[in-house]
Amino acid sequence: MLFRCTNCFGNVVYSPETGKMFCPYCSGTDTQETLAVPNTVNCVNCSGEIQVNDFTSATKCAYCGSYMIFDERVNGTFTPHLIMPFKLGKERVKEIMRKEFGKKLFAPDDFLSEVKLSTMEGMYVPFWMYDFDTHYNFQGRGTKVRSWRRGNTQYTETTYYNVLRDMDASFEKIPVDASYAMEDSTMDLLEPYNYTALEQFQEKYMSGFFSERYNYTAEQLEPRASAKAQNDTEALMQKTLGGYATMVPVSKNMNVTRKATQYALLPVWTYIYKYNNQLYPFQINGQTGKVVGNVPISKKKAVAYTATTAVVWLAIGLLIKGILGGF
Ligand SMILES: [Zn+2]
Numbered sequence: 001m002l003f004r005c006t007n008c009f010g011n012v013v014y015s016p017e018t019g020k021m022f023c024p025y026c027s028g029t030d031t032q033e034t035l036a037v038p039n040t041v042n043c044v045n046c047s048g049e050i051q052v053n054d055f056t057s058a059t060k061c062a063y064c065g066s067y068m069i070f071d072e073r074v075n076g077t078f079t080p081h082l083i084m085p086f087k088l089g090k091e092r093v094k095e096i097m098r099k100e101f102g103k104k105l106f107a108p109d110d111f112l113s114e115v116k117l118s119t120m121e122g123m124y125v126p127f128w129m130y131d132f133d134t135h136y137n138f139q140g141r142g143t144k145v146r147s148w149r150r151g152n153t154q155y156t157e158t159t160y161y162n163v164l165r166d167m168d169a170s171f172e173k174i175p176v177d178a179s180y181a182m183e184d185s186t187m188d189l190l191e192p193y194n195y196t197a198l199e200q201f202q203e204k205y206m207s208g209f210f211s212e213r214y215n216y217t218a219e220q221l222e223p224r225a226s227a228k229a230q231n232d233t234e235a236l237m238q239k240t241l242g243g244y245a246t247m248v249p250v251s252k253n254m255n256v257t258r259k260a261t262q263y264a265l266l267p268v269w270t271y272i273y274k275y276n277n278q279l280y281p282f283q284i285n286g287q288t289g290k291v292v293g294n295v296p297i298s299k300k301k302a303v304a305y306t307a308t309t310a311v312v313w314l315a316i317g318l319l320i321k322g323i324l325g326g327f
């Protein structure tokens with residue numbers, strides 16, 4: 001789908017700042033019509049060839065700059081249940097980047113330049129969200145030790161306990177990143193998101209952004225979510241075992257039941273900075289502004305800084321010499 005302005009035929013996009021559809025060309029709001037985008041080969045606006053991979057569900061035409069959503073990749077089994085609309089717009093994210101890295105002494109000069117930061121693009125990353133119920137039956141042998149002294153004799157009393165725990169736990173929306181390209185470790189660092197901002201999926205939220213459909217099915221990723229639920233259940237149970245000197249498990253039985261699964265899109269801004277033929281990707285949480293990425297170090301700047309430091313030291317050295325020498 002392509003959202004087109006009925007005033008000027010410009011590409012209408014979703015504005016995170018206002019929460020409304022917006023035409024960047026004539027500043028019109030809510031004056032759009034939609035064009036179907038049936039295939040992923042050509043731009044419906046300018047017929048230019050579109051670069052996509054197997055999973056691309058929304059992209060930008062390299063020739064005319066229109067953002068389009070591929071209907072077949074957000075329909076049927078690929079229809080997201082939920083979407084978290086971008087809360088932070090590009091201008092706000094530029095400010096966040098400048099605040100975060102403005103004081104980095106060794107960053108290359110153009111790292112935070114307007115031109116470079118403007119290449120930033122927003123992307124919706126596909127996630128599966130799992131609801132689980134767990135039931136945990138734990139039996140263990142615990143000890144408590146009491147020690148005291150009478151006269152010259154040290155007494156120690158060890159009491160043995162049969163410890164039983166039987167608990168139920170519920171987990172909602174355990175997220176697992178369903179994109180092959182987005183590294184799991186990066187997504188883990190970008191969390192948390194506040195899931196109360198999730199909304200029923202609507203295509204309009206995707207206009208102005210890139211997106212992928214899920215690369216893995218809910219079944220393929222279920223073991224990862226299930227492991228999270230099991231670890232958390234174990235941790236909850238362990239918290240109830242305080243006060244024992246030792247605890248040896250005798251039997252552990254945990255059942256995990258998947259209650260529901262939802263397919264959701266979460267917002268991430270990506271800034272890819274190229275320096276000395278190397279790419280430095282930065283990811284920014286599109287809801288909270290949390291930044292993940294490493295700043296490249298400009299060798300020239302680092303050398304210049306060291307040189308300045310050496311000169312300063314030399315001057316102080318001379319000054320000390322001067323003081324000692326009594327001028
Ligand atoms: Zn317009």
Ligand SMILES: [Zn+2]
Pocket residue numbers: 043044045046047048061062063064065066
């Ligand atoms: Zn185009």
